[in-house]
Amino acid sequence: MRNLQGWEWFFLLLIVLIIWGAPKLPGFAKSLGQSMRIFRKEMKQMGDERAEDKKPKAEKDSSKEE
DSSP, X not given: OOOOOHHHHHHHHHHHHHHHSGGGHHXXXXXXXXXXXXXXXXXXXXXXXXXXXXXXXXXXXXXXHO
């Protein structure tokens, strides 16, 4: 097999996916979407925790008392 360029590998992969992976693609897309949703949620929580950690100590204490 000769040296394949990037676009040729992409085309070959697309053909393989169409032939053998077509029935599995909707499930894969759903799984990928759920994973992205979870990842975004976790990133948002990390950002919220960091923002809370950067608050001055007096501000943290007053929010705990409420």
